Amino acid sequence: MSAQIIMFFILAGVAVLGAVSLIVQRHPIRSALSLIVVMVSLAGLYLLQGAEFVAAIQIIVYAGAIMVLFVFVIMLLNAGEEERTNVSGMARYVGLPLSFFLLLQLAWWVGRGTSGMATPASSSPAMTRELSKLLFTDFLLPFELTSILILVAILGAVVLAKREN
């Protein structure tokens, strides 16, 4: 086993454990911290695949900005423990095993369908430069449109937050 495979299994294990912890924890702040663990290990997986730019914006935007917003809102609303509601027995004893079965089957078929795929060539070192060239040539219009999307999102958030009751 090469070092990369060992690294992959460590990061993948941390990511899956974080996702399970997101489900198991009852307090939203613990779920948010678990999600941050998942995002950081995914950033490691992007680095392993040679996508440095994506790894950087994963840390900066996702773990840095979006999750801080989540934690901020959880603290602002003083969110407590999740209430236990009476889930029907059908949902608990049939739904849960069935959803995990679906999950395993999805993973199995994806793995089966792609197991014949050859191992790709290693990434080029100048990937970020190529990526930015692509972003400002082929994808220039969508790139500019995202600025309008963000502007609308800012306006929407401000309007919603300032609304008087």
Place this chain on the structure above:
Amino acid sequence: MVPSSYYLMLSAVLFGLGVVAFVFKRNIITIFMSIELMLNAVNLAFVTFSRHLGNLNGQVFVFFVIVVAAAEAAVGLAIIILIAKHRQSLNVERVDLLKL
């Protein structure tokens, strides 16, 4: 090099866990976080296919997905704050009327 199928399997598992969290959680903020988990799983698949096909378009799509997720989080959390103010609760089962 790690085979692409490993990454795709991890992506499928993370997406499935996101769906499980989406269905089973009762707190509206946690449900919102499980959507982010699913988006992350899809991003992993995008990056994997981008590497596999030797084509950088997948990474550009990841960039756009992250931008859309940021916009979504800003608006969605503003809506969540409004709902929490009106209903005095973050439980989705208490939010069963459309009128705020």
